Amino acid sequence: MKQDYFAANNIKYVDYKDVELLKKFLNQNARMIARKRTGVSAKSQRSLSEAVKRARFMGLLPFVAK
């Protein structure tokens, strides 16, 4: 059964500074993992993607990784 991690942990606001959390939803190339694989809801995935983009802009996460 797929479960939305953010709903399960009562996370209402995905913070871009929470790099360790965001990294769990990125693959080896630093690309986001599809929600089909992670089970994240569409709403949470949108928040997550916003947070990832903010973290990338601030140099906390890479845009691409080898």
Add this chain to the structure above:
Amino acid sequence: MEPVENTNEDAKTTRIYEVGFLFVPTITEEALATDVGALKDSIGKHGVAFISEEFPKAIELAYTMDRTIDHKRQKYDRAYFGWVKFEADPEMLESIKKTLEANDKIIRFLIVKTVRENTLSRHTFSRHNANGNTDGKPKTVISNDEGNTPSAEAAPATEAEIDKQIEALVVE
């Protein structure tokens, strides 16, 4: 039809914002406090109410950034990353932005709308998936307090545990 006058002055809308910033790595650790103070003063001039902050920490940037200072392009691989959260009138935001843009010690900054509560989650993971519970109802979910506030006494999960649990979540 008469225009409706808004007489409620107290209902001035304020919002919670957060400014994340990257200070140039050339600042010494001792001078950092002064620069943070100056930055807060410059933001504070716009009539904001500070809620919380994190003192800048030296970080390795994920990629090389450049910023033109005095007509010279400077490249940075390291920076001091910090943030301040405050309550402000949305109309003041443009002037806050201009103040930050004029600061030569800032490589980059980011203004975001946020919430008053602490948004940094402690990495608590639900275990029901790992136990093979497929009824869809989380039974032993280790959840945070309302608004992601981490509890002080919650023991931090180890890296290995977190990896294991996220793997369980990722597996279809």
